[in-house]
Amino acid sequence: MAPYTLYGMGPRALKVQLVAAFANVEIQKAPFTMGITNKTPWYLKMNPNGKFPLLVTPGGPIFESNAICRFIATHSPQPTGIYPEPSSAEVREQVRHVLKLELYREK
Numbered sequence: 001m002a003p004y005t006l007y008g009m010g011p012r013a014l015k016v017q018l019v020a021a022f023a024n025v026e027i028q029k030a031p032f033t034m035g036i037t038n039k040t041p042w043y044l045k046m047n048p049n050g051k052f053p054l055l056v057t058p059g060g061p062i063f064e065s066n067a068i069c070r071f072i073a074t075h076s077p078q079p080t081g082i083y084p085e086p087s088s089a090e091v092r093e094q095v096r097h098v099l100k101l102e103l104y105r106e107k
């Protein structure tokens with residue numbers, strides 16, 4: 001059984017699934033009903049803003065899709081190239097910019 005469980009649907013959850021597939025990290029997709037699952041007390045304990053996606057890991061829950069993607073990429077069994085290394089301050093700024101403005105845009 002995969003150690004990571006993903007809650008959510010839509011473009012941000014899809015982005016997480018794409019990164020996981022690319023990074024060869026197995027994630028399990030949990031049953032999810034928008035507006036119901038993400039408003040249960042159990043879910044709100046893990047993500048108080050009630051938004052999705054949410055990744056549950058053995059170390060605890062992670063929310064914010066870009067943070068989840070970074071977590072998955074850094075837990076890949078092989079280098080993915082998704083995030084450059086070694087990481088200088090300039091490269092980190094570049095990655096932040098791409099994540100914020102290019103990888104996913106609010107329409």
Ligand SMILES: N[C@@H](CCC(=O)N[C@@H](CS)C(=O)NCC(=O)O)C(=O)O
Pocket residue numbers: 010011012050051052053063064065066
């Ligand atoms: N910055 C967050 C945004 C999360 C977000 O707004 N998710 C939407 C779905 S894509 C959501 O949870 N909507 C339901 C709600 O606000 O109750 C992320 O990237 O994960």
